[in-house]
Amino acid sequence: MDPKSHGKKSAGWKQIYSSSTIFVLPAALLVLVIIAYPFITAIWIGLTNKTVAGPPPHFIGLQNYFTCIRRSDFWQTFFNTMIFASGTLLLSLVLGLVLGLALNRVKRMRDLVGATILLPWIVPTVISTLVWLWMYNPFAGVLNYIFTTLGLVDQPISWLGLPRLAMASVIIVSAWRNIPYFGVIILAGIKQIPHQLFEASQIDGANAFQAFVHVTLPALKGVLFVYSTLVFVQTAYDFALIYILTRGGPAGATEVLSVKSFMTAFETGQMGLGVAIPLFAFPLFAPWVMIVTRRMITQWAGGAIQ
Amino acid sequence: MARFHPQFKKGGCKMKKVVILLAAIGIAAGLGSLSVSLAQQPRLGIEVYKDNPNQQIPTTELVNRWAKENNVQTDITMGGHANRLTIATTALEGGTGPDILMLADFEPNLFSKGLLDLSDLADKIGVQNGGWYPIAKEIGTAEGQWKALPIYIYMHEMIYRKDIVEAIHAKVPQTWDEFRAVLKKIKDAKLKIQPFGVAYARSFDGQQFLISVILSNGGEVLSADGKRVVFNSPETVKSLKYVIGLYRQGLVDPTVPGWDDSTNNQAMLSERIAFTFNSFSIKMASEKDFPKLDPKIGAAVYPGGPKGRFSFPFTLSYGIRKNSNQPELAKKLLAYLFEAKNYQYVLESTAGATGTSLKGFANLPFWAKKPDWKANLDAIPTARLFAPPSAATAEVNNSYVIVDMIGDVLVGGMTEEQAVEKAAKRMEEIYFGKK
Numbered sequence: 001m002d003p004k005s006h007g008k009k010s011a012g013w014k015q016i017y018s019s020s021t022i023f024v025l026p027a028a029l030l031v032l033v034i035i036a037y038p039f040i041t042a043i044w045i046g047l048t049n050k051t052v053a054g055p056p057p058h059f060i061g062l063q064n065y066f067t068c069i070r071r072s073d074f075w076q077t078f079f080n081t082m083i084f085a086s087g088t089l090l091l092s093l094v095l096g097l098v099l100g101l102a103l104n105r106v107k108r109m110r111d112l113v114g115a116t117i118l119l120p121w122i123v124p125t126v127i128s129t130l131v132w133l134w135m136y137n138p139f140a141g142v143l144n145y146i147f148t149t150l151g152l153v154d155q156p157i158s159w160l161g162l163p164r165l166a167m168a169s170v171i172i173v174s175a176w177r178n179i180p181y182f183g184v185i186i187l188a189g190i191k192q193i194p195h196q197l198f199e200a201s202q203i204d205g206a207n208a209f210q211a212f213v214h215v216t217l218p219a220l221k222g223v224l225f226v227y228s229t230l231v232f233v234q235t236a237y238d239f240a241l242i243y244i245l246t247r248g249g250p251a252g253a254t255e256v257l258s259v260k261s262f263m264t265a266f267e268t269g270q271m272g273l274g275v276a277i278p279l280f281a282f283p284l285f286a287p288w289v290m291i292v293t294r295r296m297i298t299q300w301a302g303g304a305i306q
Numbered sequence: 307m308a309r310f311h312p313q314f315k316k317g318g319c320k321m322k323k324v325v326i327l328l329a330a331i332g333i334a335a336g337l338g339s340l341s342v343s344l345a346q347q348p349r350l351g352i353e354v355y356k357d358n359p360n361q362q363i364p365t366t367e368l369v370n371r372w373a374k375e376n377n378v379q380t381d382i383t384m385g386g387h388a389n390r391l392t393i394a395t396t397a398l399e400g401g402t403g404p405d406i407l408m409l410a411d412f413e414p415n416l417f418s419k420g421l422l423d424l425s426d427l428a429d430k431i432g433v434q435n436g437g438w439y440p441i442a443k444e445i446g447t448a449e450g451q452w453k454a455l456p457i458y459i460y461m462h463e464m465i466y467r468k469d470i471v472e473a474i475h476a477k478v479p480q481t482w483d484e485f486r487a488v489l490k491k492i493k494d495a496k497l498k499i500q501p502f503g504v505a506y507a508r509s510f511d512g513q514q515f516l517i518s519v520i521l522s523n524g525g526e527v528l529s530a531d532g533k534r535v536v537f538n539s540p541e542t543v544k545s546l547k548y549v550i551g552l553y554r555q556g557l558v559d560p561t562v563p564g565w566d567d568s569t570n571n572q573a574m575l576s577e578r579i580a581f582t583f584n585s586f587s588i589k590m591a592s593e594k595d596f597p598k599l600d601p602k603i604g605a606a607v608y609p610g611g612p613k614g615r616f617s618f619p620f621t622l623s624y625g626i627r628k629n630s631n632q633p634e635l636a637k638k639l640l641a642y643l644f645e646a647k648n649y650q651y652v653l654e655s656t657a658g659a660t661g662t663s664l665k666g667f668a669n670l671p672f673w674a675k676k677p678d679w680k681a682n683l684d685a686i687p688t689a690r691l692f693a694p695p696s697a698a699t700a701e702v703n704n705s706y707v708i709v710d711m712i713g714d715v716l717v718g719g720m721t722e723e724q725a726v727e728k729a730a731k732r733m734e735e736i737y738f739g740k741k
Contacts, residue, residue, distance in 0.1 A: 053420025161564025
């Protein structure tokens with residue numbers, strides 16, 4: 001190879017590389033300002049004794065985290081968060097799968113049906129949750145009206161007043177919001193499965209259930225993994241839904257990390273401790289999210305997520 | 307139609323341009339002078355609280371009048387239950403937003419480091435208006451300084467159906483024993499109404515009710531010197547047993563474990579319950595929207611126990627942030643809002659629903675006009691906090707540590723003793739960081 005031409009080539013690459021850096025730089029700076037700065041600030045605040053309008057904060061290391069662990073109610077809050085997020089995910093996943101498969105069967109006005117089904121996901125959380133709060137109302141709510149009118153129960157059910165029922169009730173509302181999202185994502189995933197695979201399974205004598213188990217599910221594995229992670233993390237940090245429905249009651253049975261964080265940081269002014277509460281779950285979520293992100297980047301680079 | 311010579315038309319076009327130019331210069335000059343005059347005007351931000359009694363209407367009017375008289379540009383921020391805390395914390399932390407903030411309950415103490423010392427102003431207002439009620443002083447002061455000026459004291463009261471009490475030939479209960487007896491009579495009369503209902507769940511109404519019972523029985527959160535948690539006492543256990551007993555004896559609506567702060571309002575206005583404990587919002591709603599029901603609804607001071615009658619109120623106070631650019635102007639506006647004629651104007655506009663923090667307003671003639679509304683005034687001397695204001699007290703209150711005891715017993719399967727022990731343990735963690 002002519003050394004001169006090699007030199008030209010590398011100079012060209014250098015030029016392309018430097019110009020691509022320049023093009024990416026504004027976006028990278030924006031990400032730094034919007035995401036990295038608040039996140040790093042939050043981590044820093046969690047390591048200080050900062051209070052609202054208080055004296056200048058001091059670095060106190062991991063003391064806020066130890067305070068969290070020592071408090072008798074913290075672990076209940078932590079497990080509530082995990083139950084809330086897992087319950088939401090499970091229900092959303094199963095019913096979302098059913099919805100996605102059903103949508104796949106719809107032949108007419110699929111776009112209209114799809115858009116209509118997405119409504120729960122589009123409506124602002126505060127509004128839809130307030131409607132659910134009214135539906136769960138012990139004596140004026142529509143659910144108890146139906147149940148008592150049909151003679152299914154003698155006394156109105158206290159949907160948000162009994163610990164397990166309250167947790168189930170908030171999970172139902174949370175899943176209700178996520179099911180359409182899952183349904184549409186799964187529908188998109190199904191559409192990407194080559195129809196030859198279904199034809200081949202039919203030729204091999206597979207029935208509909210076997211085709212679902214051996215063709216559809218494996219093909220959707222990637223999509224389900226990615227979106228399940230996103231929904232789990234998003235639900236674990238959901239604040240408005242539980243704050244509106246139960247404020248974490250009865251007796252802390254539905255109190256999750258985000259609600260506890262808000263109460264501590266804003267209602268009692270202990271900003272450092274309040275920030276530390278949700279960050280406690282961060283080491284658990286971070287590796288999982290990193291795997292998903294890596295998978296998304298590599299697979300998007302190579303085509304659709306499989 | 308007049309016809310113009312083309313040359314004139316041409317000249318007219320020029321004229322038109324000149325007129326447009328002059329108009330533009332005029333507008334620019336006008337805007338310039340306006341901006342100069344606005345720039346010369348000092349700017350002051352105030353948060354006005356918007357709530358049921360519509361006190362924001364007379365308050366806004368007063369602020370605007372003061373601004374005009376003093377040539378000040380005021381920025382009014384409407385704060386309510388949902389956004390008040392966000393406005394306060396943002397202003398205190400960021401140094402932006404209203405100079406005068408509306409602070410609730412323990413917040414003057416909680417945010418005291420970021421608030422201006424208003425002691426001189428508070429003393430002056432107190433002297434001019436017959437003195438502050440003790441609850442106002444307790445709420446407004448931190449470390450010996452007035453950090454906020456309490457303006458609205460929303461008392462928590464016993465709201466009841468007069469017609470039901472009459473129907474069972476009973477009197478308005480004055481003690482907790484009488485209260486239980488009246489509820490039992492209502493139940494025994496087999497009227498189509500639940501005797502009593504208030505949230506037996508995470509709510510401020512439920513917590514305020516339970517705290518009142520505990521305080522009237524002699525239960526306390528902290529020792530007199532404030533160095534120990536003394537909540538786990540026979541008096542507290544007795545109080546919790548009383549409240550749970552009402553439920554187990556069928557004197558309370560069976561659905562109360564699922565209620566929130568608004569459910570008892572709905573239950574009272576839909577004629578489902580005969581008694582509840584609430585702020586005055588139920589009476590205001592009945593007067594406005596339920597004219598047939600309104601005369602049947604009465605309001606009275608909480609029943610009492612061996613230690614007296616106590617009610618845990620909701621309070622709102624004006625504070626000035628320390629980082630304000632206009633501290634003196636802000637003080638001047640507060641002094642104006644607390645002038646006797648102006649305070650009286652707000653009180654009368656809300657018919658006394660907001661209550662008062664100054665004793666001098668207790669003798670105004672308007673209190674006599676509506677006997678039921680006078681409960682807002684009569685209840686003020688019974689106002690008491692469950693512990694001295696502090697960040698820890700705020701956490702106990704806002705984390706529902708006290709009302710959670712009901713849930714622990716009713717749906718968590720604990721005994722009353724265990725629930726009190728658990729709450730006391732949490733209080734030790736919150737107050738003293740104990741394990």
